[in-house]
Amino acid sequence: MNVRPGHLPRNEQRSDYRPLSIADKKRLLHEMLFARRFEERCYEAYVERKIGGFLHLYSGQEACAYGVLEAARPGHDYVITGYRDHIHAIKCGSDPKAVMAELYGKESGVSRGRGGSMHIFDVPVRFMGGYALVGGPFPLAAGIAKGIKMKGGDEISICFLGDAANNQGTFHEALNIAKVWELPVLFVCENNLYGIGTRINRSTAVMEQYKRAAAYDIPAAQADGQDIEAVHKAASVAVDRVRSGKGPYFLELKTYRYRGHSMSDSNAYRSKDEEKQWLKRDPINILRNRLVDDKALSLDDFKAMDREIIDQIENEIIKFAEDSPLPVASDVEKYVLADGDPWVFPGRKG
Ligand SMILES: Cc1ncc(C[n+]2csc(CCOP(=O)(O)OP(=O)(O)O)c2C)c(N)n1
Ligand SMILES: [Mg+2]
Structure with missing residues (x-):
């Protein structure tokens, strides 16, 4: 397993690490396969012009969100990310039907159809949003962490972002203040x-992203983002450290997206050979093969799981999105500004 400790002192590795059980791994295989099928169905719905606006898919990167959030407490910890956000929200507990309906621009969507793909937002499960502005979530994540510290809770703030986002000024500003205030x-x-x-x-300039955290004296690690067990192991150290009040932490996951950047990207800049090499390290196949090798799963079980997921997506999720009403035109000015408590999305409980 490829877990590199960065400048984290070796004696701070977790001694009480509980590896994923067979049952955990089977559930995570189901969750990651669901995510893959969900995203691929979004692709089709976009081509059919059922989904409009921008659409950024997560296929290939599933082990990152599932591995990290499996080590955290989804629904309790606050999670924020960029525009590639559907799957993080679902792992936090958002109803996949409401996520799909959001992509369809429907009133039953998590953001009442006003946000679309890049702006999934679901306060009751503490998913604090997808954001279109690259690097925008860094200071928001630090601000959420400051709020947690002031209130005295045991939650943590988790910010998922891409490699290019680290070249924004907000990366440096947020890491700096997060360390100064030990958020x-x-x-x-x-x-x-x-x-x-x-x-x-x-x-x-510095391609190994975990090294950049050293500039702010923030402990960091790097893990194989295609191997959910490696991600979970590294994230367990990270989450435990942050939750125990030792301040911020930076975790780099090496991964690859299978689709173009967004639906408007022809993906012509990557070599077929590079893509092929990464496909050999598919996160779903890696986990499936381990379970098969352990005799905990047969290939027929896997195929049945896949069929059941495809049916669920078609008959429950897509159907819900298709059948839901569009927002009415007279409500166009509603929900532009939050009424009352800004932590509660208007019109929703929680
Ligand atoms: C402030 C800002 N600048 C530029 C853009 C245009 N833009 C959208 S995505 C993107 C690249 C981000 O790449 P990365 O952070 O690696 O995330 P990935 O898409 O690979 O998940 C850019 C430059 C933007 N949305 N916001
Ligand atoms: Mg990137």
């Missing part, structure tokens, strides 16, 4: 090697 925030860098069509070596 309970975990920064997770999903390093998929590209910022739209620009490869990391053309834009970034």
Whole structure:
């Protein structure tokens, strides 16, 4: 397992680490396969023009969100990310039907159809949003962590962002103040090697992202983002450290996205050979093969799981999104500004 400790002192590795059980791994395989099928169905719905606006898919990167959040407490900890956000919200506990309905621009969507793909937002499960502005969530994650510290809770703030986001000024501002104030925030860098069509070596002086946290004296680690067990192990150290009040932490996950940056990206800048090499390290196949090798799963079980997921997505999730009403035109000025408590989305309980 490829877990590199960065400048984290070795004696701070977790001694009480509980590896994922067979039952955990089977559930996570189901969750990651669900995520893959959900995203691929979004692709189709976009081509059919059922989904409009921008659409950024997460296929290939599933082990990052599932591995980290499995080590955290989804629904209790606050999570924030960029525009590639559907799956993080679902792992936090958002109803996949309401996420799909949001992509369809329907009133039953998590953001009442006003946000669309890049702006999934679900306060009751503490998913604090997807954001279109690259690097925008860094200071928001630090602010949430400051709020947690002031209120005295045991929650942590988790910020997932891409490699290119680390070149924004907000990265440096947020890491600096997070360290000065020893905030309970975990920064997770999903390093998929590209910022739209620009490869990391053309834009970034320090390519191993975990090293950049050293500039702010923040402990950091790097893990294989295609191997959910490696992600879970590294994230367990990170989450435990942040939750125990030792301040911020930075975790870099090496990963790859299979689709273009967004639906409007022809993906012409990557070599077929590079794509093929990464496909060999598919996070779902890696976990499935381990379970098969352990005789905990047969390939027929896997196929049945896949069929059941495809049916569920079609018959429950897509159907719900298709059948839901669009927002009415007279409500166009509603929900532009929050009424009352800004932590509660208007019109929703929680
Ligand atoms: C402030 C800002 N600048 C530029 C853009 C255009 N933009 C959208 S995504 C992106 C690349 C981000 O790449 P990365 O952070 O690696 O995330 P990934 O898409 O790979 O998940 C850019 C430059 C933007 N949305 N916001
Ligand atoms: Mg990237």
